[in-house]
Amino acid sequence: MDTFIEPIGRLINEFSKLPGVGRKTAQRYAYHIIGMQEQEALAFADAIVNAKKKVRFCKICGNFAEEEICPICRERDPSVICVVKEPKDVVCIERIHDFRGAYHVLHGVIDPINGVTPNKLHIRELVERIEKGNVQEVIMATNPDVEGEATAAYLAKLLKPLGVKVTRLSRGIPIGSELEYADEATLTRALQERKEL
Amino acid sequence: MDTFIEPIGRLINEFSKLPGVGRKTAQRYAYHIIGMQEQEALAFADAIVNAKKKVRFCKICGNFAEEEICPICRERDPSVICVVKEPKDVVCIERIHDFRGAYHVLHGVIDPINGVTPNKLHIRELVERIEKGNVQEVIMATNPDVEGEATAAYLAKLLKPLGVKVTRLSRGIPIGSELEYADEATLTRALQERKEL
Numbered sequence: 001m002d003t004f005i006e007p008i009g010r011l012i013n014e015f016s017k018l019p020g021v022g023r024k025t026a027q028r029y030a031y032h033i034i035g036m037q038e039q040e041a042l043a044f045a046d047a048i049v050n051a052k053k054k055v056r057f058c059k060i061c062g063n064f065a066e067e068e069i070c071p072i073c074r075e076r077d078p079s080v081i082c083v084v085k086e087p088k089d090v091v092c093i094e095r096i097h098d099f100r101g102a103y104h105v106l107h108g109v110i111d112p113i114n115g116v117t118p119n120k121l122h123i124r125e126l127v128e129r130i131e132k133g134n135v136q137e138v139i140m141a142t143n144p145d146v147e148g149e150a151t152a153a154y155l156a157k158l159l160k161p162l163g164v165k166v167t168r169l170s171r172g173i174p175i176g177s178e179l180e181y182a183d184e185a186t187l188t189r190a191l192q193e194r195k196e197l
Numbered sequence: 198m199d200t201f202i203e204p205i206g207r208l209i210n211e212f213s214k215l216p217g218v219g220r221k222t223a224q225r226y227a228y229h230i231i232g233m234q235e236q237e238a239l240a241f242a243d244a245i246v247n248a249k250k251k252v253r254f255c256k257i258c259g260n261f262a263e264e265e266i267c268p269i270c271r272e273r274d275p276s277v278i279c280v281v282k283e284p285k286d287v288v289c290i291e292r293i294h295d296f297r298g299a300y301h302v303l304h305g306v307i308d309p310i311n312g313v314t315p316n317k318l319h320i321r322e323l324v325e326r327i328e329k330g331n332v333q334e335v336i337m338a339t340n341p342d343v344e345g346e347a348t349a350a351y352l353a354k355l356l357k358p359l360g361v362k363v364t365r366l367s368r369g370i371p372i373g374s375e376l377e378y379a380d381e382a383t384l385t386r387a388l389q390e391r392k393e394l
Contacts, residue, residue, distance in 0.1 A: 003291050005263050011248040014241045018226045029215045031285050033245055034252050034261065041249035044211045045242040048230055051208040052238035055231050064231065066202050088228050094200050 008034065060129070062105035062122045063087050078102045082139045083126065083155065085109050085148065093141065101139075104129065109142055109151040118154065126155075130162045137165040144171050205231065257326070259302035259319045260284050275299045279336045280323065280352065282306050282345065286338065298336075301326065306339055306348040315351065323352070327359045334362040341368050 004012060008030055015026035033041055057063070058070035064087045065071075072090075080101030084090055090103050106121045129135060138159055142148035156166045172190040173182050182190070201209060205227055212223035230238055254260070255267035261284050262268075269287075277298030281287055287300050303318045326332060335356055339345035353363040369387040370379050379387070 003288055005252070005261060005268070007244075007248040007251040007263065008261060011244045014244040017229075017237075017241070019229050020222075020225070025217075027285065027288065028217070030248065031283075032214075032216050034248055036249070038249055040214075041245055044214070045245040047204075047208045047211040048238055048242040048245075051204040051227065051231055052233070052235055054204040055202070064202060064205060066204065071202070086228075088224065091200055091224065 057105075060125075061103045062107060062125065063090050063103055073102055076100060076102050078129075079134055079136045080139065081126070081129065081135055081137070082141050083152075084141045085143060085151075089141065101137075104138075106142070106151070109147040110154055111147045121151075123155070123158070127158070127162070130159060130164050135164050137167060140166065140168045144169075254302075257322075258300045259304060259322065260287050260300055270299055273297060273299050275326075276331055276333045277336065278323070278326065278332055278334070279338050280349075281338045282340060282348075290338065298334075301335075303339070303348070306344040307351055308344045318348075320352070320355070324355065324359070327356060327361050332361050334364060337363065337365045341366075 003009075004027075011030040011033060012023065012026045015021055015029045016023060018026075021029070033044065036044070054066055055064050056066075058065040058073055059068050060073040061070060063070050063072065077100055081104050082093060082099060082101055083104045083106060084093070085106055085108060087105055090105065093099050093103075104122070104126045106123065106126075108116050108121050110116060110118055110121065126138075130138070138155070140152035140155060142151045152168055156168075159166050170193065171186070172193060173179065173186060179187070200206075201224075208227040208230060209220065209223045212218055212226045213220060215223075218226070230241065233241070251263055252261050253263075255262040255270055256265050257270040258267060258278075260267050260269065274297055278301050279290060279296060279298055280301045280303060281290070282303055282305060284302055287302065290296055290300075301319070301323045303320065303323075305313050305318050307313060307315055307318065323335075327335070335352070337349035337352060339348050349365055353365075356363050367390065368383070369390060370376065370383060376384070
Protein backbone atom coordinates (compact mmCIF):
# COMPACT_ATOMS: atom_id res chain seq x y z
CA MET A 1 0.00 0.00 0.00
CA ASP A 2 1.31 3.45 -0.87
CA THR A 3 2.07 5.53 2.15
CA PHE A 4 0.12 8.47 0.75
CA ILE A 5 -3.10 8.69 -1.20
CA GLU A 6 -2.61 10.13 -4.68
CA PRO A 7 -3.58 13.81 -4.17
CA ILE A 8 -1.33 14.05 -1.12
CA GLY A 9 1.53 12.20 -2.83
CA ARG A 10 1.29 14.56 -5.78
CA LEU A 11 1.34 17.64 -3.57
CA ILE A 12 4.36 16.30 -1.66
CA ASN A 13 6.12 15.77 -4.99
CA GLU A 14 5.49 19.36 -5.98
CA PHE A 15 6.77 20.73 -2.68
CA SER A 16 9.88 18.54 -2.99
CA LYS A 17 10.82 20.56 -6.07
CA LEU A 18 11.43 23.67 -3.97
CA PRO A 19 15.09 24.38 -3.20
CA GLY A 20 16.32 22.67 -0.04
CA VAL A 21 13.05 20.84 0.58
CA GLY A 22 13.33 17.09 1.26
CA ARG A 23 10.51 14.54 1.46
CA LYS A 24 9.89 15.12 5.15
CA THR A 25 9.57 18.89 4.89
CA ALA A 26 7.45 18.53 1.74
CA GLN A 27 5.12 16.26 3.68
CA ARG A 28 4.84 18.79 6.47
CA TYR A 29 3.97 21.52 3.98
CA ALA A 30 1.43 19.29 2.19
CA TYR A 31 -0.30 18.37 5.44
CA HIS A 32 -0.41 22.02 6.37
CA ILE A 33 -2.14 22.85 3.08
CA ILE A 34 -4.70 20.08 3.63
CA GLY A 35 -5.37 21.46 7.09
CA MET A 36 -6.02 24.97 5.71
CA GLN A 37 -9.44 26.44 5.05
CA GLU A 38 -10.39 25.84 1.40
CA GLN A 39 -10.30 29.58 0.68
CA GLU A 40 -6.79 29.90 2.09
CA ALA A 41 -5.52 27.01 -0.03
CA LEU A 42 -7.10 28.47 -3.15
CA ALA A 43 -5.47 31.84 -2.40
CA PHE A 44 -2.13 30.08 -2.10
CA ALA A 45 -2.55 28.36 -5.47
CA ASP A 46 -3.73 31.61 -7.03
CA ALA A 47 -0.66 33.49 -5.76
CA ILE A 48 1.52 31.00 -7.63
CA VAL A 49 -0.42 31.33 -10.88
CA ASN A 50 -0.63 35.11 -10.49
CA ALA A 51 3.11 35.55 -9.85
CA LYS A 52 4.02 33.29 -12.74
CA LYS A 53 1.70 35.19 -15.11
CA LYS A 54 2.37 38.77 -14.04
CA VAL A 55 6.08 38.81 -13.34
CA ARG A 56 8.33 39.60 -16.31
CA PHE A 57 11.77 41.15 -16.73
CA CYS A 58 12.44 44.89 -16.78
CA LYS A 59 13.51 45.88 -20.31
CA ILE A 60 16.31 48.03 -18.94
CA CYS A 61 17.88 46.22 -16.00
CA GLY A 62 16.57 42.66 -16.29
CA ASN A 63 15.14 42.62 -12.76
CA PHE A 64 11.64 41.28 -12.05
CA ALA A 65 8.92 43.75 -13.03
CA GLU A 66 5.17 43.99 -13.47
CA GLU A 67 5.43 46.76 -16.10
CA GLU A 68 7.87 47.05 -19.01
CA ILE A 69 10.19 49.11 -16.84
CA CYS A 70 10.70 48.25 -13.15
CA PRO A 71 10.08 50.85 -10.38
CA ILE A 72 13.79 51.19 -9.67
CA CYS A 73 14.65 52.05 -13.28
CA ARG A 74 11.72 54.49 -13.40
CA GLU A 75 12.67 56.41 -10.30
CA ARG A 76 16.33 56.16 -9.46
CA ASP A 77 19.67 57.67 -10.45
CA PRO A 78 20.79 55.84 -13.63
CA SER A 79 24.35 57.19 -13.52
CA VAL A 80 25.49 54.50 -11.08
CA ILE A 81 24.73 50.91 -12.01
CA CYS A 82 25.19 48.01 -9.63
CA VAL A 83 25.73 44.74 -11.53
CA VAL A 84 24.42 41.58 -9.86
CA LYS A 85 24.06 37.94 -10.75
CA GLU A 86 20.38 37.40 -9.97
CA PRO A 87 17.18 39.29 -9.08
CA LYS A 88 17.47 38.12 -5.46
CA ASP A 89 20.76 40.00 -5.15
CA VAL A 90 18.89 43.23 -5.87
CA VAL A 91 16.74 42.47 -2.84
CA CYS A 92 19.86 41.98 -0.69
CA ILE A 93 21.30 45.35 -1.65
CA GLU A 94 17.96 47.16 -1.42
CA ARG A 95 17.66 45.88 2.13
CA ILE A 96 20.55 48.04 3.33
CA HIS A 97 18.65 51.18 2.20
CA ASP A 98 21.88 52.84 1.27
CA PHE A 99 22.30 52.50 -2.47
CA ARG A 100 20.37 55.06 -4.54
CA GLY A 101 21.51 54.02 -8.02
CA ALA A 102 20.15 51.53 -10.55
CA TYR A 103 20.86 47.84 -11.15
CA HIS A 104 21.74 45.49 -13.93
CA VAL A 105 20.89 41.81 -13.51
CA LEU A 106 23.15 39.47 -15.51
CA HIS A 107 21.00 36.37 -14.93
CA GLY A 108 24.03 34.27 -14.18
CA VAL A 109 27.80 34.49 -14.16
CA ILE A 110 30.41 33.31 -16.64
CA ASP A 111 30.96 29.60 -16.06
CA PRO A 112 32.39 27.93 -19.18
CA ILE A 113 32.52 24.47 -17.56
CA ASN A 114 28.75 24.56 -17.27
CA GLY A 115 28.31 26.12 -20.69
CA VAL A 116 27.62 29.67 -19.50
CA THR A 117 29.55 31.88 -21.88
CA PRO A 118 29.32 35.71 -21.82
CA ASN A 119 26.84 35.76 -24.73
CA LYS A 120 24.33 33.83 -22.60
CA LEU A 121 24.25 36.61 -19.99
CA HIS A 122 22.62 40.03 -20.17
CA ILE A 123 25.92 41.69 -20.97
CA ARG A 124 25.06 43.20 -24.35
CA GLU A 125 22.20 45.11 -22.67
CA LEU A 126 24.64 46.48 -20.09
CA VAL A 127 27.05 47.65 -22.77
CA GLU A 128 24.16 49.36 -24.59
CA ARG A 129 23.15 51.20 -21.42
CA ILE A 130 26.68 52.50 -21.02
CA GLU A 131 27.07 53.41 -24.69
CA LYS A 132 23.97 55.60 -24.41
CA GLY A 133 26.04 57.78 -22.06
CA ASN A 134 25.07 59.18 -18.63
CA VAL A 135 26.58 56.22 -16.77
CA GLN A 136 29.46 57.27 -14.54
CA GLU A 137 30.14 54.23 -12.43
CA VAL A 138 29.49 50.51 -12.65
CA ILE A 139 29.75 48.62 -9.36
CA MET A 140 30.48 44.90 -9.70
CA ALA A 141 28.45 43.12 -7.04
CA THR A 142 28.77 39.54 -8.27
CA ASN A 143 29.56 37.00 -5.54
CA PRO A 144 33.16 36.74 -4.28
CA ASP A 145 33.55 33.19 -5.64
CA VAL A 146 35.55 31.96 -8.65
CA GLU A 147 32.84 32.60 -11.25
CA GLY A 148 31.77 35.89 -9.69
CA GLU A 149 35.33 37.21 -9.63
CA ALA A 150 35.96 36.06 -13.21
CA THR A 151 32.77 37.73 -14.39
CA ALA A 152 33.67 40.97 -12.61
CA ALA A 153 37.15 40.93 -14.16
CA TYR A 154 35.73 40.19 -17.61
CA LEU A 155 33.21 43.02 -17.38
CA ALA A 156 35.79 45.47 -16.05
CA LYS A 157 37.98 44.80 -19.08
CA LEU A 158 35.00 45.16 -21.40
CA LEU A 159 33.54 48.32 -19.88
CA LYS A 160 36.55 50.44 -18.94
CA PRO A 161 37.33 51.30 -22.60
CA LEU A 162 33.82 52.82 -22.75
CA GLY A 163 35.06 55.53 -20.39
CA VAL A 164 33.18 54.41 -17.30
CA LYS A 165 34.52 53.92 -13.77
CA VAL A 166 34.31 50.26 -12.75
CA THR A 167 34.41 49.32 -9.05
CA ARG A 168 34.03 46.13 -7.01
CA LEU A 169 32.42 45.55 -3.61
CA SER A 170 35.16 45.26 -1.00
CA ARG A 171 36.00 41.84 0.38
CA GLY A 172 37.22 41.10 3.88
CA ILE A 173 36.15 39.90 7.29
CA PRO A 174 32.40 40.16 7.84
CA ILE A 175 31.36 42.75 10.42
CA GLY A 176 30.49 41.15 13.75
CA SER A 177 32.33 37.90 13.05
CA GLU A 178 35.61 36.78 14.55
CA LEU A 179 39.04 36.25 13.00
CA GLU A 180 38.92 32.70 14.27
CA TYR A 181 36.01 31.89 11.98
CA ALA A 182 37.29 33.61 8.84
CA ASP A 183 38.46 31.20 6.13
CA GLU A 184 41.99 31.54 4.82
CA ALA A 185 41.06 33.09 1.50
CA THR A 186 39.04 35.80 3.25
CA LEU A 187 41.79 36.47 5.77
CA THR A 188 44.40 36.67 3.00
CA ARG A 189 42.23 39.15 1.13
CA ALA A 190 41.58 41.18 4.29
CA LEU A 191 45.31 41.45 4.89
CA GLN A 192 46.12 42.37 1.29
CA GLU A 193 43.44 45.03 1.17
CA ARG A 194 44.12 46.44 4.66
CA LYS A 195 43.29 50.11 5.11
CA GLU A 196 45.32 52.76 6.90
CA LEU A 197 43.67 54.13 10.03
CA MET B 198 9.80 51.75 -2.50
CA ASP B 199 8.65 48.25 -1.60
CA THR B 200 11.37 45.65 -1.80
CA PHE B 201 9.12 43.35 -3.83
CA ILE B 202 6.64 44.02 -6.60
CA GLU B 203 3.11 43.03 -5.65
CA PRO B 204 2.79 39.55 -7.22
CA ILE B 205 6.10 38.46 -5.69
CA GLY B 206 5.29 39.98 -2.30
CA ARG B 207 1.96 38.18 -2.30
CA LEU B 208 3.59 34.83 -3.15
CA ILE B 209 6.20 35.32 -0.41
CA ASN B 210 3.37 36.01 2.05
CA GLU B 211 1.67 32.76 1.11
CA PHE B 212 4.85 30.72 1.47
CA SER B 213 5.50 32.35 4.87
CA LYS B 214 2.33 30.67 6.11
CA LEU B 215 3.90 27.22 5.83
CA PRO B 216 5.20 25.77 9.11
CA GLY B 217 8.78 26.77 9.92
CA VAL B 218 9.11 29.03 6.90
CA GLY B 219 10.48 32.54 7.56
CA ARG B 220 10.64 35.49 5.16
CA LYS B 221 13.98 34.50 3.70
CA THR B 222 13.01 30.92 2.91
CA ALA B 223 9.66 32.10 1.56
CA GLN B 224 11.51 34.47 -0.76
CA ARG B 225 13.71 31.64 -1.99
CA TYR B 226 10.66 29.51 -2.71
CA ALA B 227 8.87 32.36 -4.48
CA TYR B 228 11.87 33.11 -6.69
CA HIS B 229 12.12 29.46 -7.52
CA ILE B 230 8.47 29.44 -8.64
CA ILE B 231 9.04 32.50 -10.82
CA GLY B 232 12.03 30.75 -12.37
CA MET B 233 9.95 27.68 -13.25
CA GLN B 234 8.43 26.96 -16.63
CA GLU B 235 4.85 28.24 -16.71
CA GLN B 236 3.49 24.69 -17.03
CA GLU B 237 5.43 23.54 -13.96
CA ALA B 238 4.13 26.43 -11.88
CA LEU B 239 0.57 25.76 -12.97
CA ALA B 240 0.98 22.06 -12.06
CA PHE B 241 2.18 23.14 -8.62
CA ALA B 242 -0.84 25.38 -8.10
CA ASP B 243 -3.15 22.66 -9.37
CA ALA B 244 -1.70 20.10 -6.96
CA ILE B 245 -2.68 22.42 -4.09
CA VAL B 246 -6.22 22.92 -5.36
CA ASN B 247 -6.56 19.22 -6.18
CA ALA B 248 -5.35 18.03 -2.76
CA LYS B 249 -7.59 20.50 -0.98
CA LYS B 250 -10.63 19.43 -3.01
CA LYS B 251 -10.12 15.66 -3.08
CA VAL B 252 -8.81 14.88 0.37
CA ARG B 253 -11.39 14.19 3.05
CA PHE B 254 -11.50 12.17 6.25
CA CYS B 255 -12.13 8.43 6.40
CA LYS B 256 -15.52 7.83 8.02
CA ILE B 257 -14.12 5.03 10.14
CA CYS B 258 -10.67 6.07 11.33
CA GLY B 259 -10.48 9.83 10.60
CA ASN B 260 -7.33 9.55 8.50
CA PHE B 261 -7.03 11.33 5.14
CA ALA B 262 -8.90 9.55 2.35
CA GLU B 263 -10.04 10.03 -1.22
CA GLU B 264 -13.05 7.72 -0.81
CA GLU B 265 -15.49 7.46 2.09
CA ILE B 266 -13.35 4.72 3.63
CA CYS B 267 -9.53 4.87 3.51
CA PRO B 268 -7.47 2.01 1.99
CA ILE B 269 -6.19 0.93 5.40
CA CYS B 270 -9.69 0.52 6.84
CA ARG B 271 -10.77 -1.34 3.68
CA GLU B 272 -7.96 -3.86 3.71
CA ARG B 273 -6.46 -4.38 7.12
CA ASP B 274 -7.13 -6.25 10.36
CA PRO B 275 -9.65 -4.16 12.34
CA SER B 276 -9.18 -6.09 15.58
CA VAL B 277 -6.12 -4.06 16.56
CA ILE B 278 -6.49 -0.28 16.51
CA CYS B 279 -3.56 2.09 16.87
CA VAL B 280 -4.68 5.47 18.25
CA VAL B 281 -2.71 8.50 17.07
CA LYS B 282 -2.94 12.25 17.42
CA GLU B 283 -2.72 13.28 13.76
CA PRO B 284 -2.77 11.85 10.22
CA LYS B 285 0.97 12.35 9.91
CA ASP B 286 1.50 9.92 12.78
CA VAL B 287 -0.14 7.22 10.66
CA VAL B 288 2.55 7.85 8.06
CA CYS B 289 5.27 7.44 10.71
CA ILE B 290 3.97 4.07 11.85
CA GLU B 291 3.25 2.85 8.31
CA ARG B 292 6.87 3.60 7.47
CA ILE B 293 8.15 0.79 9.73
CA HIS B 294 6.14 -1.75 7.68
CA ASP B 295 5.50 -3.78 10.78
CA PHE B 296 2.03 -2.93 11.99
CA ARG B 297 -0.79 -4.75 10.18
CA GLY B 298 -3.75 -3.39 12.15
CA ALA B 299 -5.99 -0.34 11.69
CA TYR B 300 -5.76 3.22 13.01
CA HIS B 301 -7.84 5.81 14.76
CA VAL B 302 -6.89 9.47 14.35
CA LEU B 303 -7.98 11.65 17.28
CA HIS B 304 -7.24 14.93 15.49
CA GLY B 305 -5.56 16.38 18.56
CA VAL B 306 -4.93 15.50 22.19
CA ILE B 307 -6.64 16.58 25.37
CA ASP B 308 -5.28 20.02 26.28
CA PRO B 309 -7.73 21.89 28.55
CA ILE B 310 -5.50 24.97 28.84
CA ASN B 311 -5.88 25.49 25.10
CA GLY B 312 -9.57 24.60 25.16
CA VAL B 313 -9.21 21.08 23.76
CA THR B 314 -11.59 18.98 25.83
CA PRO B 315 -12.29 15.29 25.06
CA ASN B 316 -15.55 16.10 23.24
CA LYS B 317 -13.56 18.08 20.64
CA LEU B 318 -11.58 14.98 19.63
CA HIS B 319 -12.68 11.95 17.63
CA ILE B 320 -13.19 9.89 20.77
CA ARG B 321 -16.88 9.12 20.38
CA GLU B 322 -16.13 7.45 17.03
CA LEU B 323 -13.47 5.28 18.68
CA VAL B 324 -15.85 4.18 21.40
CA GLU B 325 -18.44 3.29 18.73
CA ARG B 326 -15.90 1.17 16.85
CA ILE B 327 -15.15 -0.76 20.01
CA GLU B 328 -18.79 -1.13 21.01
CA LYS B 329 -19.50 -2.80 17.66
CA GLY B 330 -17.25 -5.65 18.89
CA ASN B 331 -14.37 -7.36 17.05
CA VAL B 332 -11.75 -5.02 18.56
CA GLN B 333 -9.31 -6.89 20.76
CA GLU B 334 -6.56 -4.37 21.40
CA VAL B 335 -6.20 -0.60 21.32
CA ILE B 336 -2.61 0.67 21.16
CA MET B 337 -2.12 4.20 22.46
CA ALA B 338 0.42 5.87 20.18
CA THR B 339 -0.02 9.49 21.23
CA ASN B 340 3.22 11.38 21.78
CA PRO B 341 5.12 10.81 25.06
CA ASP B 342 4.54 14.41 26.21
CA VAL B 343 2.22 15.74 28.93
CA GLU B 344 -0.87 16.00 26.72
CA GLY B 345 -0.17 12.74 24.92
CA GLU B 346 0.24 10.84 28.19
CA ALA B 347 -2.87 12.41 29.69
CA THR B 348 -4.90 11.52 26.61
CA ALA B 349 -3.62 7.93 26.67
CA ALA B 350 -4.51 7.63 30.36
CA TYR B 351 -7.96 9.17 29.79
CA LEU B 352 -8.72 6.78 26.92
CA ALA B 353 -7.44 3.74 28.80
CA LYS B 354 -9.86 4.50 31.63
CA LEU B 355 -12.69 5.03 29.16
CA LEU B 356 -12.05 1.97 27.01
CA LYS B 357 -11.02 -0.78 29.45
CA PRO B 358 -14.58 -1.16 30.83
CA LEU B 359 -15.63 -2.03 27.25
CA GLY B 360 -13.60 -5.24 27.58
CA VAL B 361 -10.77 -4.29 25.30
CA LYS B 362 -7.03 -4.61 25.95
CA VAL B 363 -5.40 -1.17 26.05
CA THR B 364 -1.61 -0.87 25.52
CA ARG B 365 0.87 1.95 25.18
CA LEU B 366 3.98 2.28 23.00
CA SER B 367 7.03 1.63 25.18
CA ARG B 368 9.16 4.60 26.19
CA GLY B 369 12.88 4.51 26.78
CA ILE B 370 16.23 5.32 25.26
CA PRO B 371 16.05 5.61 21.46
CA ILE B 372 17.86 2.85 19.56
CA GLY B 373 21.27 4.00 18.31
CA SER B 374 21.50 6.97 20.68
CA GLU B 375 23.72 7.25 23.73
CA LEU B 376 22.88 7.43 27.42
CA GLU B 377 24.76 10.71 27.57
CA TYR B 378 22.21 12.37 25.30
CA ALA B 379 19.07 10.97 26.91
CA ASP B 380 17.12 13.54 28.93
CA GLU B 381 16.39 12.81 32.57
CA ALA B 382 12.72 11.99 32.10
CA THR B 383 13.56 9.42 29.42
CA LEU B 384 16.31 7.90 31.50
CA THR B 385 14.06 7.70 34.56
CA ARG B 386 11.42 5.95 32.47
CA ALA B 387 13.97 3.58 30.94
CA LEU B 388 15.13 2.58 34.41
CA GLN B 389 11.62 2.13 35.77
CA GLU B 390 10.58 0.01 32.82
CA ARG B 391 13.77 -2.03 32.62
CA LYS B 392 13.42 -5.55 31.20
CA GLU B 393 14.96 -8.77 32.45
CA LEU B 394 17.45 -10.30 30.04
